[in-house]
Amino acid sequence: MISFIGxxxxxxxxxxxxxxxxxFLIIHIAPGKPSQVDPMNPKFTPEMVERFQKEFHLDxxxxxxxxxxxxxxxxxxxxxxxxxxxxxxxIWERFLNSLPLFIVGTIITWTLSFPIGIRSAxxxxxxxDRSATFLSYLLISIPGFFFAYVLIIFxxxxxxxxxIGMETFGIGDGASLPYIFMDRIWHLLLPSxxxxxxxxxxLSRYVRSxxxxxxxxxxxxxxxxxxxxPEQVHYKHALRNALLPFVTMFGLILPGLIGxxxxxxxxxxxxxxxxxxxxxILARDYPVILTVNFVSxxxxxxxxxxxxxxxxxxxxxxxx
Amino acid sequence: MTNDNTLISxxxxxxxxxxxxxxxxxxxxISFEIRQEETVCLVGxxxxxxxxxxxxxxxxxxxxxxxxxxxxxxxxxxxLLELDEEDMQKIRGNRxxxxxxxxxxxxxxxxxxxxxxxxxxxxxxNIGSGELRDCCIKLLKDVGIPSPVQRLKDYPHQxxxxxxxxVMIAMALACDPDLIIADEPTTALDVxxxxxxxxxxxSIQETRSMSxxxxxxxxxxxxxxxxxxxxxxxxxxxEQGNAAQIFHHARHPYTQGLLASLPSRSKRGxxxxxxxxxxxxxxxxPAGCPFHPRCPHAxxxxxxxxxxxxxxxxxxxARCPVLFKNSHNPDKPxxxxx
Ligand SMILES: Nc1ncnc2c1ncn2[C@@H]1O[C@H](COP(=O)(O)OP(=O)(O)OP(=O)(O)O)[C@@H](O)[C@H]1O
Ligand code: SF4
Ligand SMILES: [Mg+2]
Numbered sequence: 288m289i290s291f292i293g294x295x296x297x298x299x300x301x302x303x304x305x306x307x308x309x310x311f312l313i314i315h316i317a318p319g320k321p322s323q324v325d326p327m328n329p330k331f332t333p334e335m336v337e338r339f340q341k342e343f344h345l346d347x348x349x350x351x352x353x354x355x356x357x358x359x360x361x362x363x364x365x366x367x368x369x370x371x372x373x374x375x376x377x378i379w380e381r382f383l384n385s386l387p388l389f390i391v392g393t394i395i396t397w398t399l400s401f402p403i404g405i406r407s408a409x410x411x412x413x414x415x416d417r418s419a420t421f422l423s424y425l426l427i428s429i430p431g432f433f434f435a436y437v438l439i440i441f442x443x444x445x446x447x448x449x450x451i452g453m454e455t456f457g458i459g460d461g462a463s464l465p466y467i468f469m470d471r472i473w474h475l476l477l478p479s480x481x482x483x484x485x486x487x488x489x490l491s492r493y494v495r496s497x498x499x500x501x502x503x504x505x506x507x508x509x510x511x512x513x514x515x516x517p518e519q520v521h522y523k524h525a526l527r528n529a530l531l532p533f534v535t536m537f538g539l540i541l542p543g544l545i546g547x548x549x550x551x552x553x554x555x556x557x558x559x560x561x562x563x564x565x566x567x568i569l570a571r572d573y574p575v576i577l578t579v580n581f582v583s584x585x586x587x588x589x590x591x592x593x594x595x596x597x598x599x600x601x602x603x604x605x606x607x
Numbered sequence: 608m609t610n611d612n613t614l615i616s617x618x619x620x621x622x623x624x625x626x627x628x629x630x631x632x633x634x635x636x637i638s639f640e641i642r643q644e645e646t647v648c649l650v651g652x653x654x655x656x657x658x659x660x661x662x663x664x665x666x667x668x669x670x671x672x673x674x675x676x677x678x679x680x681x682x683x684x685x686x687l688l689e690l691d692e693e694d695m696q697k698i699r700g701n702r703x704x705x706x707x708x709x710x711x712x713x714x715x716x717x718x719x720x721x722x723x724x725x726x727x728x729x730x731x732x733n734i735g736s737g738e739l740r741d742c743c744i745k746l747l748k749d750v751g752i753p754s755p756v757q758r759l760k761d762y763p764h765q766x767x768x769x770x771x772x773x774v775m776i777a778m779a780l781a782c783d784p785d786l787i788i789a790d791e792p793t794t795a796l797d798v799x800x801x802x803x804x805x806x807x808x809x810s811i812q813e814t815r816s817m818s819x820x821x822x823x824x825x826x827x828x829x830x831x832x833x834x835x836x837x838x839x840x841x842x843x844x845x846e847q848g849n850a851a852q853i854f855h856h857a858r859h860p861y862t863q864g865l866l867a868s869l870p871s872r873s874k875r876g877x878x879x880x881x882x883x884x885x886x887x888x889x890x891x892x893p894a895g896c897p898f899h900p901r902c903p904h905a906x907x908x909x910x911x912x913x914x915x916x917x918x919x920x921x922x923x924x925a926r927c928p929v930l931f932k933n934s935h936n937p938d939k940p941x942x943x944x945x
Contacts, residue, residue: 505712511667512707513727513778514699517692527717603762604716 288599295595299588306584311353314573356577365574367567374578378560382544384453385559388551389544391479396486403487404494405529409521411499419491426488435481435554442477450477452556478555494529501529534601538594542586545579613681614785614818615664615703616640620678622659622668624889631889633659635842636678641786646812646819648829650865651839654886657822658708660839661788663688664820665705666695683785701731704779708791710771714763720747720774721759727781746777751807769800776807780815787811788820793828805831826865830854835922838862841887841897848923858917858925858934860902896927904929 340346344355359365365374407416426434442450448470449455455470501507502525510524549561560579567575599605622634634656641647649657662668664680666687680687687698704727707713715723724743728734734742740759747755750773763771772792779787789808793801809832812819821832829836829850836853838846838861846859857863864882884901887893893900899909906929916924917931925931 505707505709506715508667509707509713509775509778510715512665512699512705513730514696514701515726515730516696519726519730524715524718528715531717602717603719604764 291599292596295592299592303581303584303588307357307581308353310577310580310584311356312349314577315349356574359574360578360581365578367572367575369567369570369572369575374574377563377575378578378582381558381560381563384557385544385552385561387475388479388482388557388559391475392482392486393540393543395479395483396490399483400487400490401494404491405498405521405526407491407495408498408502411495416495419495423488423492426484431481431485431550432554434484435551438477438481439554446473448473450474450555453558474555478551478557482551494533497532498525498529501525504528531598531602534597535594537597538590538592539587541590541593542583544586545583612643613640614643614645615680615682617660617664617680618678620660620663620680621676622656622663623674623676624672625674626672629890632842632892633889634663635889635892637837637839637842637844638678639837639844639847641818641820643785643818644812644816645834646809646821646832648833648836649820649822649839650824650826650829650836652824652886654889655839656842656889657824657839658790661705661790661820661822664788665699665703666690666692667699697731700727700779700784701782702784703786703788704782704784706772706775706779706787706789706792709795710768710775710792711795713775714771716763718762719759720761720763720766724774724778724781727778731782742781743777746780747774749780749811750774750777751803752777768796769803772796772800772804773807776804776811780811783815784817786818786820788822790822791824792821794823808832826854827869838865841892842889843897843926845898845927846925848919848921848925852919852921852923856919856923858919858923858930859927860904860930861898862925864901 344352347355356365360374363373363375366372367374367377403419407419410416439450442448450473453471453474454467455474502521506528507520507525510520515524545560545564549565551557552559552562553565564576564579566572567579616638617640618638619636620634620638621632621636624631624633637656637660639647639649649660651657659668659673663675664682664687668675675688678688682698682703687695690698721740721743724746725739728742729739743759744755747758752758752770752773758766758770763774766774776787776792787808792808793804796804805828808819808821811817819832821828823829833850835849836847837844838853838859840861846853846857846862848856853862854866857866861882864880867880868882870879882901887897887900893910895908895910895912896902896905896914899905902909904927909929914926914928916926917928918924919931919934
């Protein structure tokens with residue numbers, strides 16, 4: 288067990304090292320230079336560019352630049368080229384903003400997908416299953432942004448509550464605490480629900496097919512032959528096996544913290560991580576891009592690590 | 608035909624599977640009975656409907672695509688086909704238990720042996736957890752699993768194939784059922800293990816005085832264990848009788864063919880006989896006698912008329928009027944047994 292964890296951690300660190308090299312190279316191969324960060328800016332004189340290059344070691348060879356960059360990253364000194372602010376601090380703030388959206392969205396997705404998928408499998412081919420199938424294909428095929436606008440218009444017209452941003456602008460002045468709280472909930476709810484719809488549609492299908500596969504196994508027939516009631520056959524014998532692959536998925540949702548929400552965050556002007564990364568790319572703010580990239584890689588590897596550990600716990604066939 | 612000590616009697620059972628326009632008549636009107644403390648073998652080639660018959664007894668045919676198209680299954684005064692799901696649950700595992708063909712996949716991989724055996728008991732009996740544990744240990748001991756206490760916490764993948772089948776048998780014995788259906792319990796095992804499992808079932812039948820319906824495609828096994836035998840072909844019973852009658856006086860060309868294809872000492876080194884052709888697709892069965900495309904004794908009428916059961920006395924029946932007529936007509940010599 289301990290040796291498994293140790294091996295796994297070392298493997299992941301090696302992977303991370305290669306990811307850092309590759310992402311660094313890709314950024315440098317990509318067209319555009321830092322000097323073009325804002326070519327329209329009259330303050331960007333050739334002298335400025337020169338000073339800029341010196342300050343960020345851009346005149347040094349690539350491998351030296353690489354070392355400088357990751358030295359700065361690990362000592363927390365990396366700054367954005369755009370506003371000279373600490374990148375880690377920026378990412379942390381945005382991370383805290385993204386977190387509630389991510390958590391609520393994930394909870395909605397997982398708590399709805401499983402009951403829907405399981406019931407569809409148990410009642411396969413019947414009315415419930417057919418309606419669920421129809422709805423999920425509908426949700427999968429409607430583009431997220433379109434659905435978002437329809438929902439925004441509906442909510443704003445029906446309930447007269449503002450939904451853009453993390454809170455209503457200027458609400459801090461003199462409003463009571465419960466009121467501010469409710470305002471935040473409203474602002475959180477819509478983007479979370481929207482972020483979850485696509486996930487529910489896909490995940491519930493996946494749960495259904497997983498469940499159907501398990502229901503056809505020999506040991507399910509054994510369970511019936513023992514005289515177990517249907518609930519025990521479905522929810523104990525079948526579900527426990529059907530859940531195994533989702534344990535792997537559970538670790539892999541972590542990176543969704545960054546990439547999964549760009550569109551939703553943009554539509555709702557939500558100052559989250561995804562939007563920050565997107566804006567950094569447009570602004571060629573390399574330190575931010577590379578740091579976000581590195582953080583995502585860490586999240587992916589941490590996610591797979593968690594999955595491996597969970598699998599150890601839930602699948603008795605995997606023992607070390 | 609039903610006497611007092613009949614435990615279960617299946618009469619004219621029909622099970623069809625529908626898909627699209629096709630209707631596969633997997634079981635096409637079979638009748639058999641099992642008496643108390645008796646081991647009955649159901650023998651036939653792959654696909655002749657043995658498993659479907661067994662699953663129908665437990666009410667485990669999936670509908671759709673399956674459909675019980677007729678017949679009745681009388682068990683302890685009740686027609687199982689008319690019971691509702693809840694009453695069937697009280698019979699499954701409790702009065703009639705089943706051991707399946709594949710011990711490797713028939714145990715749930717994520718639960719311990721104790722959990723799976725214990726569940727089979729606690730679902731039908733109201734007993735405390737300490738007692739439940741003792742029951743599990745005793746069952747494992749009864750089926751010959753060494754150091755049963757340690758095995759309780761094991762998962763199926765930690766056991767060998769033979770041990771898993773023993774666990775399956777322990778699970779079937781959990782509630783001391785009246786009937787155990789063993790569906791080719793040794794097919795997936797090594798030859799030596801096969802003999803052990805067979806011996807185990809035989810001794811269980813004797814010591815616990817229960818009935819066993821033993822399903823197999825191997826007539827060789829039958830000689831070892833069966834009191835009485837039903838030979839199935841293409842969803843019907845073609846011959847029935849006690850073990851001696853079937854082995855030494857087979858009256859149906861199909862049974863004779865099966866016997867001829869058994870390996871034996873006297874046939875050592877020679878090429879084994881095998882019945883030419885294959886079992887008909889249950890969706891497209893030939894008219895008349897279903898065996899006639901493969902039968903060495905077939906005469907034109909065999910392809911037209913559905914053969915009747917012919918009585919050879921002493922409860923030995925065979926569904927072949929042609930051989931029956933020959934055996935009772937001294938003018939014609941009895942056809943040579945193949
Ligand atoms: N779920 C099903 N759907 C459709 N057809 C089925 C189904 N189960 C069984 N059948 C049909 O019933 C026929 C008999 O199957 P069955 O499993 O009873 O054969 P068997 O005698 O047990 O053979 P084996 O020795 O291979 O186990 C098969 O030919 C198959 O076509
Ligand atoms: S009835 Fe005819 S075809 Fe059928 S077994 Fe007898 S001889 Fe063969
Ligand atoms: Mg079978």
